Amino acid sequence: MPLSAAWRRLWPLALVLAALGLAYALGLHRVLSFESLAAQRAVLAGFVAASPVLAVLAYVALYVVVVALSLPGAVVMTLAGGFLFGPWLGAAAAVAGATIGACVLFVAARYALADTLAARAGPLLGRVREGLAREGFWYLLSLRLIPVVPFWLVNLAPALAGMALPPFAAATFLGIIPGTAVFAGIGAGLGQVFDAGGRPDLSVIFSPGILLPLLGLAALSLLGIWWRGRKGKMNA
Template identity: 75%
Template sequence: MTDDTPHGAPGRHEAWLRLWPLGLILGVLALAYALGLQRYLSFDALAQHRSALAAQVAAHPVLAPLLFGLAYVAVVAFSLPGGAVMTLAAGFLFGPWLGAVVAVVGATLGACALFLAARYALAETLARKAGPRLAAVREALRREGFWYLLSLRLLPVVPFWFANLAPALAGMPLGPYALATLLGIIPATVVFAGIGAGLGQVLEAGGRPDLSVILSPGILLPLLGLAGLSLVGAWWRRRRAAD
C-alpha cells in the first residue's frame, strides 16, 4: 500500500483531528440553543433578574467581576448572542469604568480563544490550498494586520464574530490580533458600559436603553476618524517598506 500524502503535509486523519476545537464550539453553541440559554443573554432577562444580580455583586464585590468576566469570555469564545447585553450588564453591575474594564478584558480573551481555535483548525489547510491572491492577503496581514483589524474593531457596525474569524483564517499572528482587539473595542465598550451604568433608572421607568446612540454622529464620526487613521498607518508602513 502506498501513501499518497505529500511529504510534510498532514494526513487526512490528522486534518480531521485538527477540527476538534471548532467542533467543540459548534457543539456548545447547538446545546446552548437547545437548552434555550440564549434567553438569559437578552435585555428582558437582565431587566427581570437585575435585583438578584445586583444583590450578588454587593455580597461578593471581588468574586463577582471575576465570574462575570469568565462568563463574558465564554459568550465570545462560543459565539453566543448577547455581547451588547453583557456589556450593558457590566456597566449596570460594576459601574461605567470597572464594567468597561471587565467587558474589554472578557471580550478580548474570548476573541483570542476563538481566534486560536479557528487558526488551529483551518488556517494551515487554507494556507496549503491558497492561491496567489489569498497568499498575498496573508502576507499583508502579517505586515499590517494590526492596523486593518484595528479599523474593523473601531467600527461598531462590523460583526464581532467576523472580525474574530477572518484574521485567524487569513493567518494573522496572535500578538497583533490581541492588541488590535483590545484597543479597538475600548471606545464602543465604554459607551455601552456608560449606558448600562444608568440602566437602573431606565428600568425603573419601564423603558429600554437606546443602543442606537452608538450610531449617532457624535460617537460614530470620531470612531470613523480613528478607523481612518488606522488605515493611514497601514498605508504609511506599506509605503515605507516599498521605499
C-alpha cells in the same frame, strides 16, 4: 491527511461547535436579553454586593463564553457590566472578557482551518496572509473601532487568513475599548430605565458625536498603513 491527524487539528473547533449547540439547547441565547437582565436585576445586584470579586470573575467568564461561541447578547453583556459594576469597572471587565473570548475562537479556527485553507487557496490568500503579517494589527484595529462590523466575523476572518495571535489580541483589546466604554456608560444608567419600564437607547453609538471620532480613529489607522507603504516605495 490521515483521519487521526485531521481530528487532532479539528478538535478545538469541534469543541467550540459542540459547546455552541449545547448553549442553544439550554436556551442560553434567550437568557442574554434586556428583558432577562431587567427581571433578574435584584438577584444580580445582591450577588455583586455579597461577593464583588467573584461577581466580576463570573461576569468575565460568561462574557468569554458568549464571545467564543459567537452567541447573540454581547451588547447586553456590556450593558450589564456597566449596570452591575459601574461604567469604568464594567467596561474593563467587558473588554477583558471580549478579548479573551475572541482569542479563544481565533485560536480554535486558526489551528483547525488556516493551514488547510492556505494550502488550497493559492496565491491570492498568500498575498493576504503576507499583508496581515505586515500590517494586520492596523487593519484589524480599524475594523474593531467601527461598531457596525460584526464582531464574530472580525474574529474569524483574520484566523482563516493566517494572522498571528499577538497582533490579533492587541488590536482587539485596543480597538474595542471606545465602543465598550460607550455601552458600559449606557448600562450604568439602566436603573432609571428599568424603573421607567423602558429600554436603553443603543442608537447613541451611531450619533455623530460618538461615531465620527471612532471613524476618525479608524481612518488614522488606515492612514498609517498608507504612509508606511508609500515610504517603503520611496525607499525602494
